[in-house]
Amino acid sequence: MTVTDPTATATTTGNPPPDVIRSGYAELIVTDLAASRWFYVDLLGLIVTAEDDDAIYLRAFEEYLHHSLVLRRGDMPALGRLAYRVRGQDQVDAAERYFRGIGVDTRRVPAGATRGIGEAVRITDPLGFPVEFFYDAEHTERFTQRYDLHHGNAITRLDHFNVMVPDVKAAHRYYTGLGFGVSETIIDDEDNVYAAWLYRKQTVHDVALTGGDGPRLHHIAFATAERHQILHTCDVLGALHKEHHIERGPGRHGVSNAFYLYLRDPDGHRIEIYTTDYYTGDPDNPTVEWSVDDDRRRSFWGHAVVPSWYTDGSRVHDLDGRVVPLSAPAVREAERTGVIVGADGFAIATEGDQKIPFKLGEQV
Amino acid sequence: MTVTDPTATATTTGNPPPDVIRSGYAELIVTDLAASRWFYVDLLGLIVTAEDDDAIYLRAFEEYLHHSLVLRRGDMPALGRLAYRVRGQDQVDAAERYFRGIGVDTRRVPAGATRGIGEAVRITDPLGFPVEFFYDAEHTERFTQRYDLHHGNAITRLDHFNVMVPDVKAAHRYYTGLGFGVSETIIDDEDNVYAAWLYRKQTVHDVALTGGDGPRLHHIAFATAERHQILHTCDVLGALHKEHHIERGPGRHGVSNAFYLYLRDPDGHRIEIYTTDYYTGDPDNPTVEWSVDDDRRRSFWGHAVVPSWYTDGSRVHDLDGRVVPLSAPAVREAERTGVIVGADGFAIATEGDQKIPFKLGEQV
Amino acid sequence: MTVTDPTATATTTGNPPPDVIRSGYAELIVTDLAASRWFYVDLLGLIVTAEDDDAIYLRAFEEYLHHSLVLRRGDMPALGRLAYRVRGQDQVDAAERYFRGIGVDTRRVPAGATRGIGEAVRITDPLGFPVEFFYDAEHTERFTQRYDLHHGNAITRLDHFNVMVPDVKAAHRYYTGLGFGVSETIIDDEDNVYAAWLYRKQTVHDVALTGGDGPRLHHIAFATAERHQILHTCDVLGALHKEHHIERGPGRHGVSNAFYLYLRDPDGHRIEIYTTDYYTGDPDNPTVEWSVDDDRRRSFWGHAVVPSWYTDGSRVHDLDGRVVPLSAPAVREAERTGVIVGADGFAIATEGDQKIPFKLGEQV
Amino acid sequence: MTVTDPTATATTTGNPPPDVIRSGYAELIVTDLAASRWFYVDLLGLIVTAEDDDAIYLRAFEEYLHHSLVLRRGDMPALGRLAYRVRGQDQVDAAERYFRGIGVDTRRVPAGATRGIGEAVRITDPLGFPVEFFYDAEHTERFTQRYDLHHGNAITRLDHFNVMVPDVKAAHRYYTGLGFGVSETIIDDEDNVYAAWLYRKQTVHDVALTGGDGPRLHHIAFATAERHQILHTCDVLGALHKEHHIERGPGRHGVSNAFYLYLRDPDGHRIEIYTTDYYTGDPDNPTVEWSVDDDRRRSFWGHAVVPSWYTDGSRVHDLDGRVVPLSAPAVREAERTGVIVGADGFAIATEGDQKIPFKLGEQV
Incomplete structure (x- = not known):
């Protein structure tokens, strides 16, 4: 592509x-x-x-x-x-x-x-x-105050899409061309862009771009009012012994400052539940640039990330319902020096054939 | 005026x-x-x-x-x-x-x-x-993630102003003329407007207009991320035996759906701490119209309101630092029928000289 | 009696x-x-x-x-x-x-x-x-982790009873005779006891004694894990326009340090939902003595209290299902000096026939 | 030993x-x-x-x-x-x-x-x-209501000790001999006890016993009132770029139902911050028995666990300040069948020399 x-x-x-x-x-x-x-x-x-x-x-x-x-x-x-x-x-x-x-x-x-x-x-x-x-869409009742129907984990609204693309820099140009603002990026000293968060409404993002084989959908994110509602979703899944739907989190993103949880639906589509990012509505809203070397960008608490979060995504249809073929990212300088750079810029050192996880090591 | x-x-x-x-x-x-x-x-x-x-x-x-x-x-x-x-x-x-x-x-x-x-x-x-x-303003460090400096009641940003005006309808025209959208109003069957909430950013309001002697400032509101932070402010005031700074709340507003607390500062200026209202950024965002007869408009939980919240406000300076004189609301039809209508449209029935509080009666 | x-x-x-x-x-x-x-x-x-x-x-x-x-x-x-x-x-x-x-x-x-x-x-x-x-009782399934059945306001367990008695001091003697410990009291300088909190399990109380016409039940209290669950009950009542079931709160008690909400059930029985008191299990657990003059004893946030909370209570049956007649508290010294002392020791000054609410004045 | x-x-x-x-x-x-x-x-x-x-x-x-x-x-x-x-x-x-x-x-x-x-x-x-x-100890001021001194992550009290012992069953006998009740255990079909939680006060435990080389201290746990306080500790650590002190969590234990966070102090001692377990004060309090095959016992949300949480512990002094030598658990049947059973009964399948993590696989 x-x-x-x-x-x-x-x-x-x-x-x-x-x-x-x-x-x-x-x-x-x-x-x-x-x-x-x-x-x-x-x-x-x-x-x-x-x-x-x-x-x-x-x-x-x-x-x-x-x-x-x-x-x-x-x-x-x-x-x-x-x-x-x-x-x-x-x-x-x-x-x-x-x-x-x-x-x-x-x-x-x-x-x-x-x-x-x-x-x-x-x-x-x-x-x-x-x-x-x-633009045109049917209106229906807004249930903001229908607390009688809220579950312990009430979701308030759709927040953003996160897409996986082989060339983040090009995708960044495309979306800024469409008039999107850039709230945060993950970059390195050599002007590489590993991921970017772009917005039209006054939140951190309407769309996030992360590197990888694409086009694929990484996740769709919904917002909730407070963190305890996210924790409750985890508890309900545990109670039903369906905790395998939890892929990652809950945790705090460095990027966006949001509190997150990633779930996989029955088909493997990834859904994020997300709360408390920040206002971006002023024209001089500063872009936050995270170094690809700051591990807090993906988990402000230094949490390890399950590899599937980096590797898996949903394939996408074209307008006629056919699956769009994938393109891989171009070979990067990084790989020649033994570092593979993935989704939000995570790094794995390699020694020969052996991958050495960047941080925290294996989990049990 | x-x-x-x-x-x-x-x-x-x-x-x-x-x-x-x-x-x-x-x-x-x-x-x-x-x-x-x-x-x-x-x-x-x-x-x-x-x-x-x-x-x-x-x-x-x-x-x-x-x-x-x-x-x-x-x-x-x-x-x-x-x-x-x-x-x-x-x-x-x-x-x-x-x-x-x-x-x-x-x-x-x-x-x-x-x-x-x-x-x-x-x-x-x-x-x-x-x-x-x-527009121009010095930039300084955004402390979004300086959690080491956050207190238990960290405030995230200024949210809105609330002003008291003798003629809400005229004030409403003035602000919509300035391009403000209207998120919510308190009205009656006869087209009277008792209060209005208007916004430019994508929240419920940047300015609220409530009826009363004016011009006066009713309050300035700051936002916080979650409700427990508001509760903590109350606890700290109790611990210091300065709980008299709490004038009203915490509670849930019907209007705006926000969770609120009203404090009075050492000079009597009223400060609201406020969390979780809703997104208003679409052009067809529906205006919520509250009947002046629905007591939930001011407290979704039916709470009584201390009279000072209706009667008190900060006087305002003109551009030369002189106090601006007050005007009273025009006499209303309501008063002739034994109902006094105040700040956000609250009503007190009167019998002869005797005021009969609208709800819940006296507090001890 | x-x-x-x-x-x-x-x-x-x-x-x-x-x-x-x-x-x-x-x-x-x-x-x-x-x-x-x-x-x-x-x-x-x-x-x-x-x-x-x-x-x-x-x-x-x-x-x-x-x-x-x-x-x-x-x-x-x-x-x-x-x-x-x-x-x-x-x-x-x-x-x-x-x-x-x-x-x-x-x-x-x-x-x-x-x-x-x-x-x-x-x-x-x-x-x-x-x-x-x-002692003997049927066991049934403990739903501690049945989060799939928890509502947003899940109640964990019965916490305590609160009874109204004409003579708090005598009631205090009765319950300490039964082996109850005393966690907190409301007293004055002259050794009057206005209210007392007594426990067997390692919380602040299993039973609370408050002064007034008795025997009556003031309330039954249930515990919940966190405060947001109590707030959710308020929101649900507002959503259903049944907010009149909320009598008092939510707020923080000075006594017991618990976060509270008082509801009235369809028959007027008072139910408290209650969270986060403290451990009392050591034999030298200090009794906290509140002065009847410290208004924070009843609301750590200085909140006014609706009079019904002081005046209303449920009548009690004897063992044969007949309503037990009431006794009034003995006339107190306080009343002669123009102060009526009520449920948890609240005071109303009187001037002639006119009651002057102790604090905050009338509510609207 | x-x-x-x-x-x-x-x-x-x-x-x-x-x-x-x-x-x-x-x-x-x-x-x-x-x-x-x-x-x-x-x-x-x-x-x-x-x-x-x-x-x-x-x-x-x-x-x-x-x-x-x-x-x-x-x-x-x-x-x-x-x-x-x-x-x-x-x-x-x-x-x-x-x-x-x-x-x-x-x-x-x-x-x-x-x-x-x-x-x-x-x-x-x-x-x-x-x-x-x-028993005898100096009393000092209880700061329960000194909210002015509470941080966003106020700790309320010591909750329990967790010790690592080579023979959980023997340790279980020792503590029940001392009069401790057993709230929860991890067992298998062959009557092996992998871990046990024992209490004297009316919570889930005063001491927990987990299998491993011992005697070692696994952790000391402190309680906090609500979960947001635990989350705040994580945020503060991220803000200070000291997130490496976070070893595991936050999460929900299956055992005890508590919400947990494990930190490592500057010397590597492990500290748990812990909230909302349940009342155990009745004499017929049921013992919850978790199967060693139910992965929810350690993380109700199915989270992977960092291996250090299983392998590391603090050495202990004898009464003269000398380090007590370690004993290893007896060889278990499990190991002969390719399963190593550790701290709270976690299992690692082995194939030849290669350990195969039980769940979720490697983390990055």
């Missing part, structure tokens, strides 16, 4: 990027709707706005649009679509113009192509992901 | 309002800097960016501008200034043009007129409040 | 008091089982061990005995019985001997007289309360 | 065991008092009751005895002493009689042998540990 540099092109064509508000919803292809319903509804407590034989449409307690997550039945687990909300229906048109201007095929879909969503524009973005830009 | 209708005027003059980002800082006139320092630094844990014989400049843990609160020594307690941050230095000019266009005197002050703040424009706004619009 | 001094008598008769372990269960007479079921099961989340047309048997998440609360249908709300668990079946016999020895009628009831409870001894105690001493 | 069976002997000699109340204090030998002071006072917030050139005497916020932890300067890190409090000074005598009766050397030390502690009896217990039995 060749990554176009959309910034340069956009400047040339003169079409401004659409005014994206925020990450809006994701569609996951799942193989067993009943199993997924247990995970997302019974366990995580997301609210069912609508469901039929093929799909379940879910929202969180502070959301008033039709859904922020669609679970669609399919043969193989995959990401079906990431959707960004733009500031108005005219910005759907602006998206169409912008992407055509930079040489990206666009596909206009009518209202209802996704239940609850108005007329929208879809692309396979230059990074290989199926992405939709929409 | 006659309130101009700035919306109409702005349309006439054709000057768009400045692009306000958010509530930026407040300056409080205090009579005893040492006593105030105890309250804001020792008790609440705000960080001292700078201080001299006349003033203390404070910020919260997630703020990187020079300050969000100035305590300035004076003879009488008062609000010295509310300051909104605009999107760039050109928007300071836009503010000047806009207010001149609607017939409001403006005063340009040089960089450093307030320590740490660049060239700015000040007005006495149509509601009688001393207000500054600024 | 004449209160015998049981300490002296016990010494005379030579029968040691039974070895009480802790407050064990209470039986409340309720007028509408369905309404009570909503309150205790749906709202508070207590677990139903058994139920039939006449009664519901409830336990909390960390309890393995059959029940800690019985709701029994009756014509009028009342306390049916307080039950203390003793260290073994032989201590049921010891209770019988002890009470006979001090001139108290005892009634032996067979296993199953209360469903799930073994052979026991019942008395109307010298303070006028129906009290049972039991 | 041959372990006597003290139960049988005690029966023979007819001396009842002393009435132990609870784990009382520990003395740790540390090599750098200043470094230890940073860890225990500055980081964990323990209160200094007294200090001199040789030792620091510390207590937690709800403790009123002189200390619960002594840090004593020495050449090599070690456990200096575990101390249990007994119910009265006569029980110190009872301890002397009991241990002499079962053939254990006792040493009576005068008041002040440990600063703040009265006349006491010391032994090297049959498991090889230096243990003191004391």
Whole structure:
């Protein structure tokens, strides 16, 4: 997959990027709707706005649009679509113009192509992901104060998408070209970018970019109000003897300062539950640059990370529902010196054929 | 004080309002800097960016501008200034043009007129409040992750101002004219507006308007990450036998859904500590309308409110440091029918000379 | 009601008091089982061990005995019985001997007289309360780790009873005679005791004694693990617009240091939800003596208290199900000097016919 | 080290065991008092009751005895002493009689042998540990409500000791002989006991026994009121870039249901911070038996455990300050079948020379 540099092109064509508000919803292809319903509804407590034989449409307690997550039945687990909300229906048109201007095929879909969503524009973005830009959406009841329906682990809203890309720097250019701000990065002394966090709404991110074979979805993150709600999800999983759904955490990220938990759904899709990052709404919001050598970037508490968190991700569909092939990162200088650099810039020293874990060593 | 209708005027003059980002800082006139320092630094844990014989400049843990609160020594307690941050230095000019266009005197002050703040424009706004619009400001270290310095009740950032005005409807027009969105209101069946919450940043409010003799400052609110931090402030005050600084709360507001605590500082200025409201950043964010008859609007838990919370407020200075005279609300229909309507629309039934508290009755 | 001094008598008769372990269960007479079921099961989340047309048997998440609360249908709300668990079946016999020895009628009831409870001894105690001493009880599953069933406000166990008595000092003698330790008291300079907290298990109390017309039940208290669980109960009540069930709190008691919430059930019985008191298990555990003049004793945060919390209580049944008549406290010196002393020693100054609330004044 | 069976002997000699109340204090030998002071006072917030050139005497916020932890300067890190409090000074005598009766050397030390502690009896217990039995101790101010001094991670009290012994079953007999109750165990189908939790006070334990080379101290545990306080300790360590002091957690134990964090102090002594276990005070409190095959016993959330948590422990001194030699566990059946059973019964499968971690695999 060749990554176009959309910034340069956009400047040339003169079409401004659409005014994206925020990450809006994701569609996951799942193989067993009943199993997924247990995970997302019974366990995580997301609210069912609508469901039929093929799909379940879910929202969180502070959301008033039709859904922020669609679970669609399919043969193989995959990401079906990431959707960004733009500031108005005219910005759907602006998206169409912008992407055509930079040489990206666009596909206009009518209202209802996704239940609850108005007329929208879809692309396979230059990074290989199926992405939709929409504004119109059905409103539904906001359950902010329906505490009678909150579980002990109530989720408030979708927070962000995290995607795996072979070339973080190019992906960074693509998203800043789309008008995203950069809240945090992981870099080294030689100007390599290992990961980046970018936002439109006034939080740390709407999308995070991490290095690896791509395009793949690393995770979708939902926010909760306080940390005890995240801890409760862990306790419920232990009680049900389904603690294997916990992949990583709970812990504190250095990057973003958020308190996190990573779960794997029944199809292996990774879901983050996330709380308390910080306000980024001022135009001079400083970008936090983490050194790839500061181990606190990934765990502020120095926790070891299970390798699957680095290696696994969900494959993605193109607009016709075919799995998009993967590209590997280019060979890096680092590898020649015995260091493999992965997802958020983690390092493994190698001695001959033997990998030596960077920190803490093996776990039992 | 006659309130101009700035919306109409702005349309006439054709000057768009400045692009306000958010509530930026407040300056409080205090009579005893040492006593105030105890309250804001020792008790609440705000960080001292700078201080001299006349003033203390404070910020919260997630703020990187020079300050969000100035305590300035004076003879009488008062609000010295509310300051909104605009999107760039050109928007300071836009503010000047806009207010001149609607017939409001403006005063340009040089960089450093307030320590740490660049060239700015000040007005006495149509509601009688001393207000500054600024962009340039010194950056300082953001202490988001300086947990070693966090107290048990760490405050993250300034959240909003709450002002008392005799005519909420006119104030509402003024602020929507300035481009503020309306998140919540308290109304009745006859189109009266008792209180309104308005925002620029993506939270429930940057400014709240409540009815009463004005112009007065009702309170300044700071945010914290979780509720236990608010509870800890109460415990510390009890431990020091200074619990009389607690005026109201902790509790849950119906309006905004936030968890709150109201304190009175040594001069009687009211400070709210506040957590977990909700995201308002989408253009179609629904306005929540509370009936003045739903007692949960002020306390979602049905708590009685101490009368001082309704009656007391800080007087405000004009741009020359003189106390601005008060205006009372116009006589309302309600009062003729034996109901006095106050700050956030609370009601007291009267029988002859005898006030009958609306709910819960006297407290001991 | 004449209160015998049981300490002296016990010494005379030579029968040691039974070895009480802790407050064990209470039986409340309720007028509408369905309404009570909503309150205790749906709202508070207590677990139903058994139920039939006449009664519901409830336990909390960390309890393995059959029940800690019985709701029994009756014509009028009342306390049916307080039950203390003793260290073994032989201590049921010891209770019988002890009470006979001090001139108290005892009634032996067979296993199953209360469903799930073994052979026991019942008395109307010298303070006028129906009290049972039991050991044998059916075991059931302890749900400590059934987090899948925990609500956001999971209750862990029964904590204590609080009774209203006309003569606190005499009641204090009675319970210390029974071997209870005294953790905290409210006193004045003249050796008056306004309230006392007494324990057998290693917490602040199994029973609290507060002054007022008696015998009445002030409240039954259940423990929860953390404060956010108490806050969640408030939020759920607000969501259901049943916030009138909240009588007082949440807040921090000076006495016991516990974080509290007082609710009124559909019959007006008062239930406290309570967390984080302290360990009292050492024999030299110091008794904390609060001055009746320290307003923090009742609210460490200086909160006003709604008068009903002082004035209301549940009437109690005798062993034959008849309502026990009330006695008023003796006239106190205090009242002659214009101070009325109530439940936990609160004071109201009087001027002629006019009561002047001690603190904070009226609430609206 | 041959372990006597003290139960049988005690029966023979007819001396009842002393009435132990609870784990009382520990003395740790540390090599750098200043470094230890940073860890225990500055980081964990323990209160200094007294200090001199040789030792620091510390207590937690709800403790009123002189200390619960002594840090004593020495050449090599070690456990200096575990101390249990007994119910009265006569029980110190009872301890002397009991241990002499079962053939254990006792040493009576005068008041002040440990600063703040009265006349006491010391032994090297049959498991090889230096243990003191004391009652008299100086009282000091209980800081329960000194919230002004609480850090964000206030510790309330010492909770328990955890010791490593080669023969858990024998150690279990020794402690039940001393009158300890058993709250939880880890066992297998063949009646092997891998670990046991025993108590005198009404919590899950005063002492825990885990298998391994011994006698060694696995950890000392302190309690805190709520989980957020434990999380704050992690955040402070991250902020100071001293996150390497975190060895394991935070997490939820299956055994005891407690929320835990394990730290290593500057000398490598392991400290647990611990909250919310459950009441065990009734005589029929059920013993929870965990299968060694249920991975949730050690982490209810299925977390991997860093090997050091299993392999490392503090050596112990005898009564003359000499390091006690280690004994290894007897060869177990398990090892012959390729499974090594360690501390709390964890299992590692082996293939030839290659260890295969039981779960989750290597961490990075």
